[in-house]
Amino acid sequence: MTKKTGKPFLEVVNNPHKPEPKKTGNGGGSGKSATQRFGDYAIIGGAFYQIKAVRAGPDGQGFVEIQLCDFVCKIMEEVTHDDGLQDQAFVRIEGRRMDGLPLPPVDVPSTKFYSTQGNWINEYYGTLAFVYPGPSKRDNLRAAIQLYSALAGDVPRRQVFKFTGWKQIGGGWCYLTGSGAIKAEGLRQDVQVELGQGHISRYTLPPPFAADEVKAAAGLVSALLNICPGKPQVGAALLAAVARAPLGECHPIDFAVFIHGITGAGKSAITAIPLAFFGDFTARSFPANFSDTDTDMEMKAFQVKDGVFVVDDFKPSVSQSEAAKLHARAERFIRNTGNQAGRGRRGSELQSKAAPYNRSMTFITGEDLPKGQSLLGRLLILELTRADVDFSVLTELQQAASLGKLAGLMAAYLQWLAARMDRLKKDFPEKVISLRNLTKQGNYASSHTRAPEIFANLVAGAAQFTEFLESGAAIDREQAAVLLDSVESGLMQAFSEQQAYQTEQDEVERFLALLRALFASGNAHIACRLNQGPPPEGKRHFLGWREANIGIGEKDWRPTGDCVGWYCNGGDTGPEVWLDQNNAFAAVQKMARDQGETFLMSAPTLWRRMLEKELIIATEKRPNGTKQTTVKRTISSTKRRVMVLSAKLIESES
Incomplete structure (x- = not known):
């Protein structure tokens, strides 16, 4: 109880x-x-x-x-x-x-x-x-x-x-987009795609255009080609990149297009056009920019599989530290794009985790270029000025984009590709390799070892898009041939200009330019190898010597800065400059830092590159058979190891 x-x-x-x-x-x-x-x-x-x-x-x-x-x-x-x-x-x-x-x-x-x-x-x-x-x-x-x-x-x-692009669903190929999935039969709205919040959610395609709508929209392709009448390479590259983007499933895209120029040149407006083929985008709604975190930028580039992705506004700050961070971010992103590899990650138990990497056809806009030949080799660079863009053509394309005509045309292209994906996964890589070999033989793109591959990828993509237009009777065979020829000739022009960007970022050329600047600014000098005095007359000013008053009516030549080498007037191939490698490299590094820059290459790598370019005219063999970049020379009765260059290389630019 x-x-x-x-x-x-x-x-x-x-x-x-x-x-x-x-x-x-x-x-x-x-x-x-x-x-x-x-x-x-x-x-x-x-x-x-x-x-x-x-x-x-x-x-x-x-x-x-x-x-x-x-x-x-x-x-x-x-x-x-x-x-x-x-x-x-x-x-x-x-x-x-x-x-x-x-x-x-x-x-x-x-x-x-x-x-x-x-x-x-x-x-x-x-x-x-x-x-x-x-x-x-x-x-x-x-x-x-x-x-x-x-x-x-x-x-x-x-x-x-949580991504766009090709995916096999139910035994067939489907292109995922924010509105569903496009397959050979059309748009499937029962497939759910959620890309997240912000502008990334704008990747949404309408139902594919019918044949008559594709034919009506074919004129927009010609408009895109003529967006910069004075620079046909711009329109050709934009169209080829749009056509190449959905073929990432067939062959990885390991390069990016970089559009650069001064503010007001229309970079963002131009870049928004290829992006509008894949969704509701304008120049004010890009999916990414360089103020994003590294992880966010990498993940979004991974999400936009087989589509166009834009990273806007590469503009290094006036602050050296912030500029260095931005250059580092750009280097990491572009290098990972070229390597098709993301940053390795580990879980809490130190197990390896899959890392996101760039699976898109990326456009980058900016007012400056990234540093380093290797990075530029992964890019197709297009330069714009304020006079380049035909704004009447741009307006026509912007209106078409707002009406969904570019996206509808892309949806029809994807529908056409869906029925051919199994064959293209086998044939397209072979086509790229074949075009790459032809490009090498024809020397169409020789600025960098990667250039023929990039050229071949873009031409192969354009050829596929041209075939789509022709097969649907949007254009006839003759028009298709003219279109493809215009793209190829434009791309040849674009790649012929890449050599200038490579030369600007060539660390060997930069070393020599900084060395000349040292002498011209009076921060270093070259002495005579016999007596440590001034070099022969007529060459003294160019080699860091200045005339100074030593008394009434008397003048003499005085050295400026540190001595980084010696002048020899009796070399086998003409006058020579013998550089002290350590002093010369240290002086060049300091000069670069004073300019707010950094010299990106290590000294041993720089000497090897100079040897490869045959700029070092005297070497010695090591016991293992490799060449040593320094040789013994007598300077004021003392034996020293120096690097021997032609004096012409130092006295004037090549």
Whole structure:
């Protein structure tokens, strides 16, 4: 018997009296009071309870109801997010508190929901929901939610893709876009693609144009080619890049297009046109810029698979430290694009994790160029001035973009590609290799070893797009030949200009230019190798010597700065300059720093490059057969190791 009720104890256990839930005044009072039992759990008064068997009652089979929480919730669906790196599963949960207050729908990662240590209720609902304390309450609550959610059958499941581009779904190729998936039969809207918030969500294509609409839009292709009448290479590169972008599934895109020029040249307006082929974009809605974090920029470039991606506004700051950070960010992004590799990552248990990398056809805009020959070799550089753009043509293309004509044309191209993807995955790489070999033989693109490959990729993409237009009768065979010839000739012009950018960033040429600047500015000098005095007349000023007054009516030549080498007038091939490698390199590095720059190459690599260019005219063989870039020479009766160059190389620019 209990003192409080006067009833037998077992009767109290089997029929416990539970207080009415308190009203909070904000729930509407619509919580359920009916009891619904399922397995070892039940819903009583709008909350989950555990029904636990106890040895009680006449037959020893009593039970007790243990309240787990103050709400009821249900798994509405299981969602799998495929981001191209790994699948992440979520459960969408909706619920109601026992006082009738609706709990907001939440997407809980499956790893948190099913974890025995999970605390997802507090994380997602905060103080709105309460779970009673106890060693097994959370496990039992998870089991109750799972069983309750499956009462009417299996929980619905769906897949959400977090990237654009080609994906095999149901045995066929589909191009994922924000509006669904484009396949050979047209646009499938039952495929869900969620790219995230911000401008990245603008990657949305309409249903593919019909044949007559494609024919009507074919004139826009000619307009794009003529967007810069005085520089046909610009329009050719833009069109070829648009055509090449969806073929990334067939052959990786390991280069980018860099559009640079002074402010007001129309860089952003021009670049927005190829981007508008893939969604609702303008010059004010680019998906990325150089103020983004490295990780954000890399992940977005990974998301935009087989599409055009733009990183806007490469403009180094007046602050040297900020400029250095921006150059480092650009170098990392462009180098990873060229290498088709992302930054390696490790999980909490030091296990290797898949890293995002650039899977797009990338355009970069900027007022300056990245540093280094190697980086420029991964780029096709297009330079714009304020007089280059035909703004009437630009306006026509912008209006077409706003009406969805560019996106509709691209959707039709993708529909055409979808039926041919299996064949193209085999044939397209072979076509690129064939064109690359022809490009090397014809010497169309010789600025860098990567240039023939980039040229071949763009021409192969343009050829595929031309075939699409011709096959749909949008243009005839003669027009197709003229179109492709225009693209090829424009690209040849573009690649013929790349050599100038490579020369500007050639560290060997830069070393020699800085060395000449040292002498011209009076920060270093070359001495005569016989007596450490001035070199022969007529050459002294160019080699860092200045005329100075030493008395009334008397003048003499005095050296400036440190001595970095010696002049020899009697070399086998004419006058020579013998450089002290250490002094010369240190002086050039200091000169670069004084200009707010850095000399990017190490000394040993620089000497090897100069040897490869045959600028070092005297070498010695090492025992292993390799050439040593310094030789022994006598300077004022003393033997020293020096690097021997032609004096003409120092006295004047090549």
